[in-house]
Amino acid sequence: MKDELISLFIDDELDLDEKTVFVETVHADPTFTYETLALLKQEKLLSTPLSINRPMPVMATRWSPLLKRFWSFQIPFKALAAGLATAMIVIFVMQPETLLFRPKSQKLFHRFVIFEPGVQQAEIAGSFSRWKPLPMKSSGRNGYWEVTIELSPGEYEYSYFLDGKKSVADPTVQFGEEDDFGNINSIIRIGT
Amino acid sequence: MGDIEAFYRAGKDKLFGYLVRMTANHDLSADVMQESFVRYIEHYGSGPCQYSLLYRIARNVLTDHFRRNNRFTYMDDDVVEDNCVTPEQTIVARDAFQQVLNAMQKLKPDDREILSLAAGDGNLSYQQIGEITGNSEANVKVRIHRARLKLREILKKGGA
Numbered sequence: 100m101k102d103e104l105i106s107l108f109i110d111d112e113l114d115l116d117e118k119t120v121f122v123e124t125v126h127a128d129p130t131f132t133y134e135t136l137a138l139l140k141q142e143k144l145l146s147t148p149l150s151i152n153r154p155m156p157v158m159a160t161r162w163s164p165l166l167k168r169f170w171s172f173q174i175p176f177k178a179l180a181a182g183l184a185t186a187m188i189v190i191f192v193m194q195p196e197t198l199l200f201r202p203k204s205q206k207l208f209h210r211f212v213i214f215e216p217g218v219q220q221a222e223i224a225g226s227f228s229r230w231k232p233l234p235m236k237s238s239g240r241n242g243y244w245e246v247t248i249e250l251s252p253g254e255y256e257y258s259y260f261l262d263g264k265k266s267v268a269d270p271t272v273q274f275g276e277e278d279d280f281g282n283i284n285s286i287i288r289i290g291t
Numbered sequence: 292m293g294d295i296e297a298f299y300r301a302g303k304d305k306l307f308g309y310l311v312r313m314t315a316n317h318d319l320s321a322d323v324m325q326e327s328f329v330r331y332i333e334h335y336g337s338g339p340c341q342y343s344l345l346y347r348i349a350r351n352v353l354t355d356h357f358r359r360n361n362r363f364t365y366m367d368d369d370v371v372e373d374n375c376v377t378p379e380q381t382i383v384a385r386d387a388f389q390q391v392l393n394a395m396q397k398l399k400p401d402d403r404e405i406l407s408l409a410a411g412d413g414n415l416s417y418q419q420i421g422e423i424t425g426n427s428e429a430n431v432k433v434r435i436h437r438a439r440l441k442l443r444e445i446l447k448k449g450g451a
Contacts, residue, residue: 106436145410147388151307
């Protein structure tokens, strides 16, 4: 029972009576003292200060990497324009009710579309698929690839994968976040 | 938003430390830390800041993220705060920390968790740990000490 006083001491959880017993035991029992010092040393190691430099996850900071990419013209203008046009179609023509007007509690169908005429295969992977790639369907010869996914309301990260390797953020989505491999994942809110 | 920013600044390193002790994985810990704050801010950002709630969210996010735990486990050079005088001391400190982290991974998950929560400067109180883990304060008291002794046994055996 007295042994537990060591952890209470380490964690600053001793009350006055326990402090008295602890100090008396330290004076009377060298083994107890040795044990205390050993566990203190172990705890100091385990409590090694750690720091992480990541910005606060708010929208204002999330989309800066994607903006940077925009301004550096890494996204071809035509693809960007086509993507934006597609987004307009998706939002205002094809499924307006799913994106804008459905109540939060319902599952929503969201159509993901990307314009990539030069690839043989397009997939999408995201937090909604546990990052398992899902195949996208080519919309004929016009270069568009699409897939419709049923999603619960919420925020999702995702990315497109072209020809099984190249990761591409969605050019129609404003917000993105850089992952630990330097790729930009798009962030989309569904029904919220 | 000002309160949330202060909450984030004050809490991110502590939460990150808890997650590193839990996983020994820098990348996973950083992701889970950030995702936990995202969920907290989204759902509870307008209320009073509660560390217990943040850690409960982090536990859930960590469980969700284990499916992505296929990354290489390592400690980045810049993770351990550099309070050491020379590069050699920095390396020694990092190696020692890595050793204790490896030993932590050999504990049962419950023991690892309770030690991860208790460790660190300005650590959580037993009451807060009880709120996070769903245990009584008396139970927390007993479990923390037992877990410390188990960790010590593993380190003694060179089990790291």
